[in-house]
Amino acid sequence: MTRAGLVDRAAAAARAVVWGPWGYGRSWLLDALAERVPGPVVRISGQPDGPYGAVAELLAGLAAAGLAPPAPTGPLRAVTDALVRRAAPPAGGWDPVAVRLALAAALKAAPGARILVDDAQRLHDADVGILAGVLSSVPARVTATEPRPGNALRLCGPRAARLLLPPLTVDDVAALLETHGLPAAWATRAHRACGGNPRLAVALAESLAAGAPGPARMPAPPSHALDAAADGLARLAADVRATLTAAALVRRPTAAVLHRAGYWDAAVHLEAAARAGVVAAEDDGTVRFTAGLFAAALVRDAGDTRPVHAALAGAVEDPVQAVRHRLLARDGFDAALAAEADRAAAVARSRGRREPAGELALLAARRTPPGEDGARRARLRAAAADAAAGGSAELARRVGAAVEAASAGRAERVAALLAAVDAGGQALHELDDVLAAATAAAGDDPVLAAAVQLRTAVRHNLGGDPGRARTAAARSVDLARRGGDRAGEATALTMLARMERITGDPAAARTLAAALALDVPVEAIGVQRCPQYLAARHAVFDDRLDEARDRLLALLPAAERRGDAEDLEEVLRSLAEVDVRRGACARALDWSDRAVGVCAAAGLSPGPAWYTAAVAQTAGGDLDRAADLARRAVRSSRREHDLVFLPRGLLALGSAHLMAGRAADAVTALREVAELETRQRVADPRVLRWRPELAEALTAAGATAEAESVLAALDPHPAVERAAALCAAARGRHDEAAVRLRAGAAGFTALGMPVEAGRTLLAAGRVERARRRRAAARAHFEHAADLFDTARARPWSRLAGALLDRPAASAGAALTETERRLAVLVAAGATNQEAAQRLFLSVKTVEGTLSRIYRKLDVRSRTELAGALGRDEAARA
Structure with missing residues (x-):
């Protein structure tokens, strides 16, 4: 509300x-x-x-x-x-x-x-x-x-x-930032800082707006915002704040860890802080600060934290974190402790924890004695690589400051600058100054210059200029080859092949084959940049879905091991997309949920994950939820000037509108996709198949002639057959439409795409009904319903049931009165704790009852529960 x-x-x-x-x-x-x-x-x-x-x-x-x-x-x-x-x-x-x-x-x-x-x-x-x-x-x-x-x-x-009272959403924070003349692209980071707390959000926006003009990237929270957080904390007792200060200094704090560190009333203090809304308990017993500003204000006002770190070093269970606290508990150079930090960073890296590994490497560099400059530079380079892989802009900033303070060499300067670029998310248009500085720092070193040109190619691709991206990728290939950098050459060839495919150059296949022939291990260059991942994406474009899935599943363990959040999100998103098309809709929802979770945990740009979640919801979840996610993806991509995922978000939005019967809205969204691809000179229609969707939307909106022009000169494909059949039916050529729809359904079946085959059969049933062949129409509808039910494509199953005149079962009919009341509350947004208070039940009873409700209604989440109950029922809450 x-x-x-x-x-x-x-x-x-x-x-x-x-x-x-x-x-x-x-x-x-x-x-x-x-x-x-x-x-x-x-x-x-x-x-x-x-x-x-x-x-x-x-x-x-x-x-x-x-x-x-x-x-x-x-x-x-x-x-x-x-x-x-x-x-x-x-x-x-x-x-x-x-x-x-x-x-x-x-x-x-x-x-x-x-x-x-x-x-x-x-x-x-x-x-x-x-x-x-x-x-x-x-x-x-x-x-x-x-x-x-x-x-x-x-x-x-x-x-x-x-x-x-609800917290502010990311979109609310974006609107608040814009009213203060600040970039909405800061919204995700600002939301993490304020935790959705309106007073903290206003204080953060006001303090950022009052700061001196600077780069477009959001700076660390200014003192005024921290003062506001301190005001909120002042309502807690001094001993509670002391315990919270220790919690702010330890990763994944628990009452047990704090108790071992000498905070004997930690459990009581954490409960008091939870009641005040400062911390929240997680299922695994850890606590988290509801707003990053609370933790930052506690640390700022704590004074000398070395004694606290010394106590925590003997209290934490993780030996890697124990090393971190020992590093922070003392000043000065210590070669033995720095070497121990190297080993701890390697352990963290092997567990996929790149940001903690980078912090350890940075601390090790600071503890390195003056006579060990080579070791210090290596540690700074490692910290930069970890910051990039972990997507941590803050760590990248600290590494850059350390590089400057240490007067390190150009390799370290370039690594720190490129870490800032790699951690910059989708908004690389804001980092042109960093790329220029990296170019200058690389100088005539071909390996360093190749790495800078590769990021330049990525920046132009996201900025909607594949031509310039292709030129930069080709430069990167030449430079890496000249420097003898096989890993760099493989990544540059992969980027070049990606741009060639987008621009319709048949050389893309040869370029990708050359990248694969270099046989560089995925772990050496990361999943997103490796040719193996691009081969999987090309298989998706070409409807070789089994091959695509096999390749992606082979890459998933590498993405999990490396701890690169963007790599893992990419693989999960692609798996979701493939399983949507293969008709494994429940599994696709699982993949997309994981991708959204990885994105949120790492603070990545949310547009790509929301786009994929919208696609998965359209196939197997709820159409209104799909449209909402797609709108979020579009807003996020617009804010960040991401012209790769903006058309994808618009396509997802247009598809959700089309499936829901909102043809005019679908046309609006899909026409913008057409404009964007024309402006970017995207030549391969298989990369993003929006044309058949636009043709279907236009036909449904009564613009059949325009739909026919959209389909003209497209290569044969079942989606083209279906759209053309609908145009023929709109012209009254029902016999032709029936033939083309049968061909389209057979084509989708051959490609292993049951949801699309079922969608085509629904269209065929409608055509048969228009021909007054009711038995044939019903046969098509029943066949489609069977495909949708097997695929767990819920929105489509509901549509097929409506066409078959199946009575819609009441979701609440199978529930007891208590279960129904709980389901209504949860569907309206109540937490388990809130529902327990409303129904005078224990939280444990609520959890058990909710599990039974999920089983009875065959739903997996609160979002699906809301869809199963229906809007009218949920509104009664």
């Missing part, structure tokens, strides 16, 4: 509990509510300064608004007047019965008042008891806020509406 929607819900509810962590806008919502609701409003805030302070504040507010007539003369009036004046209580304290009666009389005289209670968690127990008792017997409208439902729920009663 949007924040504006929450205000509407709160305004409409007689009693409402609004909850969310510090910074999520509880007070903001009350401000908005005070402006929105008609009639008088009285606002009170939690006051921890003694009993009946809140009651006195409420009585004073009612009196100031002219809503509470004086109480009758006598003891009750004396109590009221004394409370309003904040007089000292009598010797024996206030009489609670008198206070209750005074408040009840005042509220009964003000039936139209809206009472707003801010920070209900800070109310004195005496106030809560009096207020809850009185409010239960009068018709006052009450809205109360606190971090978690507790006192507010007591005040408002069990039937109150419960409104959870």
Whole structure:
């Protein structure tokens, strides 16, 4: 629910509990509510300064608004007047019965008042008891806020509406950045920094906007943003903050590790921080900071952290991390410790943990004695390679600073600069200055210059200029060959073959074969850049799906071993795409979910992963979810000027619209794909098969002549046959359409693409129905339904069932009442903890019940559950 929607819900509810962590806008919502609701409003805030302070504040507010007539003369009036004046209580304290009666009389005289209670968690127990008792017997409208439902729920009663303030999404943060004149491309990193906390997001945007103009890349969070995080942390006790400081310094902190380090109350302190929304517990027992700014502020304000690292060195279980803490616990040069760090970095690297390995290599370089310059340079180069492979722009920045401080050679300078480029995600247009510096640093060294030209080719490819990318790739080939760098030559030939394929040059096959003939191990150059991966992609383009899958599965272990997040995401995305086309839709959803997870964990540009998730959802999930993911992919690619994945995101969006029957929207998206490919001079129609989709959308939208022009001169393919058949049917040539659709279905079957074959059979059934051949139409629909059911292509199965006039089963019919209520809550976005509170169940019971619901409804995720229940049912939450 949007924040504006929450205000509407709160305004409409007689009693409402609004909850969310510090910074999520509880007070903001009350401000908005005070402006929105008609009639008088009285606002009170939690006051921890003694009993009946809140009651006195409420009585004073009612009196100031002219809503509470004086109480009758006598003891009750004396109590009221004394409370309003904040007089000292009598010797024996206030009489609670008198206070209750005074408040009840005042509220009964003000039936139209809206009472707003801010920070209900800070109310004195005496106030809560009096207020809850009185409010239960009068018709006052009450809205109360606190971090978690507790006192507010007591005040408002069990039937109150419960409104959870949502965190900001990445898109929300992007919009906020743009209002401050900042690049929306920073949104992903800014979102990780603020954790979706609105107050932190605003502080971060304001502090970034106030900074001096600089490069387009987002800098480290400025002090103003850290100050805002420190304000939020100040609500915690000092000993809790001390424990959290130690947690901020250790990777994957747990209460046990902190306890071994001497923080004896770690479990209690972490629970307090979780209640405040500063940390969250993971399933494996580790805790994570909800916002990176919280951890950064704790470390900034901690002073000398060497004693903490010394304690952690003896507390962590991982020997690699123990070395890291020993490095950070002392200053000065130490050759033995630096060598130990080298060994620990190698272990981390072998486990695929490239960013921790890079940090260890950097720390080892800093501990290297002055007489060992060769070792220091090697460690800096290793740190740069790890930063690039791990996609860590922050580590790349630190390596660059260390290289400058050490006055290292040009190989180290180039490695550090290219690490920044490789960690820059899809927005390489922002790194032209870094590429220029790398070119200058490489000088006349052919191997270094070849590496720079390779990144230049990638930059032009993402920027939508395959011609310049091809030229840079060819230069890289010549330079690597001249320098005798076989690995560099293989990667450059692979890039050149990729550009030749895009531009329609038949030399692409020969160039790729030459790259493969060099027989460079994948581990030496990475999956994305290796010719083996490009061979798999070419197999995808050419519909050699079994070959593509075999090649990708062979590359998957290498991607996992290397720990290069982009490599792993690439392989997972390609596997998802292949399994969508092979009709393994459930497996495709698994691959795409893993790719999205890798992207989020590593902080990679999200556009490619969202595009693939949209494709998988269109085939096997939910069409509305697919369209939403595709829109996100398009927005992300636009922000980052990524002209490789922008047309892909638009194609996914157009396909989702077309499948959902929104032909005009599909045409809009797919026409932009056509414009982009024309502008980029992409010549191979097999790389991105958008033309048949556009032709189908145009035909559905009534633009048959334009559809026919799109299909003209295309090479034969089952998708072309289907689109042409639909054009023929629109012209009334149903016999021709039927023949072409049978051919198209047979073609897809021969290629091993059952979902596309089923889609073609649906079209054939519609044509047969138009020819009044109902039995033939039904046979086509039934055949299609069988294909979709086998492939677990849920959106298509539902469509085939509708065409067969199958009654739609109610998803909730098989559920018990408790299961149905839980399913509705979860589908509406409630966490297990929130659902447990709403249904008065334990979290463990909720988890077990949710597992049964998933089995009954044959769904795998909360998103699929929402789709299975349907919008109307989910909206009841």
